[in-house]
Amino acid sequence: MTAQNHPTYDVIISGAGPVGLFLACELALAKCSVLILEKAEDPHSTLKQLPFGIRGLSAPTIETLYRRGLLNKLEIHKRVKNPHQNAKQGAQRQVGHFAGIPFLEGNVDTSQWTYRLPGSTETSLISEMQELETVLTSRAEALGVKINRGFAITGFNQTDDGVTVQSGNQSFQSTWLVGCDGSRSIVRKLGGFEFAGTEPEFTGYTAKVDIADPEKLSPGRNVTPTGMYLQSQPGYLQIQDFDGGAFHSSEKPITLEHVQEVLRRVSNTDVTISALHIATTWTDRARQATTYRNGRIxxxxxxxxxxxxxxxxxxxLGLGDAMNLGWKLAATIREKAPEGLLDSYYTERHPVGIQVLDWSRAQAAIMKPNPAAHALYAIIRDLMNTRDGATYFAGRVWGIFTHYDLGNSHPLTGHSVPNFELEEGATIGELMRDGLAILLDFNTDASLRTVADEYGDQLKYISGPAKDQLGLSAVLIRPDGIIAWASSGKPDYSELRSAAARWFA
Ligand SMILES: Cc1cc2nc3c(=O)[nH]c(=O)nc-3n(C[C@H](O)[C@H](O)[C@H](O)COP(=O)(O)OP(=O)(O)OC[C@H]3O[C@@H](n4cnc5c(N)ncnc54)[C@H](O)[C@@H]3O)c2cc1C
Known part of the structure; x- marks a missing residue:
C-alpha cells in the first residue's frame, strides 16, 4: 500500500502510550484529524498492570483529567484515594517520599497554598497505567482518532508542506508528526534532536519473584549502604544497585541468579529467590531534548x-506536555494561532522538565552508597520531618508549584486556575470539558463580554459570582487551564486585550 491510499492527517502521533493518547484526544477535541501509529500489537502488558503499573498522579495531572471529564472514569481513583493509604496511621500517614524518605500527612501545611480552594481535586492519587491507557483509548476513538497497532514508525521525511511517515513498507501523510514514542523514541533519533544530560548512577530492578525465606527481608523501603530495596507486596521487588547503570546497558538477560545476587548484596542478607516470574530494569539516566520542535516534528x-x-x-511531566501542546498545535493547524504560539510549548515546558530531571538527580545523589551522601541524606530527612520541610517536599512532589513565567501582572498569572464553584452550581473545571478558553467574569461586566466576543468560538464568556472568588473580579483561562490574565479590582481592559491577543488569534 502506498501513501496515495491513505488520507492525509493533520497530525500523526508516534506511540499510543498515555502521552500520545492524551495528546490525540486534545487534538481531536479541537477538530483535528489524528492517526496514531503504535509499535506494539497488543496494548496489554503485565508491566502496565498493578503492582508494576502503579503510577502516582500529581495535582496538575489530576486537574487535567478532571477538566476533560476523565477522572471519574478511572475506577482505581474511586477505590484508592491516596498513594499510601493506611487509615490507622492518621496524621502519620506517608503521603509521598524523596529518595525513599517519607513525608507525613500531618506535617503538610496546605494552608500555605493560598489559591487552593476547598473544592479542589486531590493533590495526589494512584493510577494504573493499563487502566489509564484504556480510558484514554476509548476517549480517543470516540473523538475519531484512528489508532493503528502493530505499526512501528521506521522513518520519515519532512518538507515545507508536510511529513511522510514510514512504517515498514507503508507510508502515511500528515501536516505534523509528534514523537510520543517513549524513552528510545525513533522520532527523536531520526529527527535531528540533541538529547543532552547525565549518565546513570544505578540500575533499578522491578521484579515478581517467589522468595523462599521472605522473613530475611525488612518490610517497606530500605535504603542500605549499597542501594535500596522495597517489597511493595509479598514477592514484588524493587531494587536499586549503584553499578553505574552497567547492567541495564549490558542488554544481558535478567536471570534469577543475577537478581538474587543483587538482592543479597543490597539487602546484606542470604535471602533465596526460588522463582523469577517477570523482571525489568531502569536507570537514573537523565536526558532532555534541547529543543522540542524541529520544523514539523x-x-x-x-x-x-x-x-x-x-x-x-x-x-x-508527559501529560503536562500533552495538555500544553494540544491546543497550541490545534490552533496552528486551524490557522488561529498568533505568532509564536507553538514555540511557547518549548519555552513553557522545557523549564518544567529541567526541574523534574534535577529532582531525580538530587535523589540519586543522596542515595549513593558513600559517607558524604549518607550525611546529606540524614540532613534532608531531618528537614523533611519539620512542618515547612514536609510542606515544601509535598508541594514539589504533588506539582503544586508548577507554573509558567508569563509575566507577573497578577500573582496567579501562569498558574493553574483554582477550581471556582459558581453559585449557579458548576465548577470551572467542569466548564472546561470542551477544551475552549474561558473569560470568567464574576461581576458580569459588559466590556469584558465585548472582548470575549471578538474571539468568536475560541473564547467562551462565562459570568456570575462564585462561592469563593479569592478576591478576584475576572480571569482569562487558556484551554489548558492556565491563567493568562487575572484581575482583583476593576479590570484593566487594555491589559486583558493584550493578554488575549498573545494567546488567541
Ligand atoms: C518502574 C517505573 C515506575 C514509574 N512510576 C511513575 C509514577 O509513579 N508516576 C509518574 O508520573 N511516572 C512514573 N513512571 C514514568 C512513566 O511510566 C513514563 O514517564 C510514562 O509512561 C511516559 O509515557 P509516554 O507515553 O511518554 O511513553 P511510553 O509510556 O513509553 O509510551 C510510548 C509508546 O510508544 C510506542 N513506540 C515506541 N517506539 C515506537 C515506534 N518506532 N513507532 C510507534 N510506536 C512506538 C511504545 O510501544 C509505547 O506504547 C515510572 C516509570 C517506571 C519505569
Missing amino acids: LLAGDAAHIHAPLGGQGLN
Whole structure:
C-alpha cells in the first residue's frame, strides 16, 4: 500500500502510550484529524498492570483529567484515594517520599497554598497505567482518532508542506508528526534532536519473584549502604544497585541468579529467590531534548525527557506536555494561532522538565552508597520531618508549584486556575470539558463580554459570582487551564486585550 491510499492527517502521533493518547484526544477535541501509529500489537502488558503499573498522579495531572471529564472514569481513583493509604496511621500517614524518605500527612501545611480552594481535586492519587491507557483509548476513538497497532514508525521525511511517515513498507501523510514514542523514541533519533544530560548512577530492578525465606527481608523501603530495596507486596521487588547503570546497558538477560545476587548484596542478607516470574530494569539516566520542535516534528513525554522514576514524575511531566501542546498545535493547524504560539510549548515546558530531571538527580545523589551522601541524606530527612520541610517536599512532589513565567501582572498569572464553584452550581473545571478558553467574569461586566466576543468560538464568556472568588473580579483561562490574565479590582481592559491577543488569534 502506498501513501496515495491513505488520507492525509493533520497530525500523526508516534506511540499510543498515555502521552500520545492524551495528546490525540486534545487534538481531536479541537477538530483535528489524528492517526496514531503504535509499535506494539497488543496494548496489554503485565508491566502496565498493578503492582508494576502503579503510577502516582500529581495535582496538575489530576486537574487535567478532571477538566476533560476523565477522572471519574478511572475506577482505581474511586477505590484508592491516596498513594499510601493506611487509615490507622492518621496524621502519620506517608503521603509521598524523596529518595525513599517519607513525608507525613500531618506535617503538610496546605494552608500555605493560598489559591487552593476547598473544592479542589486531590493533590495526589494512584493510577494504573493499563487502566489509564484504556480510558484514554476509548476517549480517543470516540473523538475519531484512528489508532493503528502493530505499526512501528521506521522513518520519515519532512518538507515545507508536510511529513511522510514510514512504517515498514507503508507510508502515511500528515501536516505534523509528534514523537510520543517513549524513552528510545525513533522520532527523536531520526529527527535531528540533541538529547543532552547525565549518565546513570544505578540500575533499578522491578521484579515478581517467589522468595523462599521472605522473613530475611525488612518490610517497606530500605535504603542500605549499597542501594535500596522495597517489597511493595509479598514477592514484588524493587531494587536499586549503584553499578553505574552497567547492567541495564549490558542488554544481558535478567536471570534469577543475577537478581538474587543483587538482592543479597543490597539487602546484606542470604535471602533465596526460588522463582523469577517477570523482571525489568531502569536507570537514573537523565536526558532532555534541547529543543522540542524541529520544523514539523515535535516531541512530548518520555521521547523529550528521561529520568529515574524516583518519586514518580515522568507520566505527570508527559501529560503536562500533552495538555500544553494540544491546543497550541490545534490552533496552528486551524490557522488561529498568533505568532509564536507553538514555540511557547518549548519555552513553557522545557523549564518544567529541567526541574523534574534535577529532582531525580538530587535523589540519586543522596542515595549513593558513600559517607558524604549518607550525611546529606540524614540532613534532608531531618528537614523533611519539620512542618515547612514536609510542606515544601509535598508541594514539589504533588506539582503544586508548577507554573509558567508569563509575566507577573497578577500573582496567579501562569498558574493553574483554582477550581471556582459558581453559585449557579458548576465548577470551572467542569466548564472546561470542551477544551475552549474561558473569560470568567464574576461581576458580569459588559466590556469584558465585548472582548470575549471578538474571539468568536475560541473564547467562551462565562459570568456570575462564585462561592469563593479569592478576591478576584475576572480571569482569562487558556484551554489548558492556565491563567493568562487575572484581575482583583476593576479590570484593566487594555491589559486583558493584550493578554488575549498573545494567546488567541
Ligand atoms: C518502574 C517505573 C515506575 C514509574 N512510576 C511513575 C509514577 O509513579 N508516576 C509518574 O508520573 N511516572 C512514573 N513512571 C514514568 C512513566 O511510566 C513514563 O514517564 C510514562 O509512561 C511516559 O509515557 P509516554 O507515553 O511518554 O511513553 P511510553 O509510556 O513509553 O509510551 C510510548 C509508546 O510508544 C510506542 N513506540 C515506541 N517506539 C515506537 C515506534 N518506532 N513507532 C510507534 N510506536 C512506538 C511504545 O510501544 C509505547 O506504547 C515510572 C516509570 C517506571 C519505569
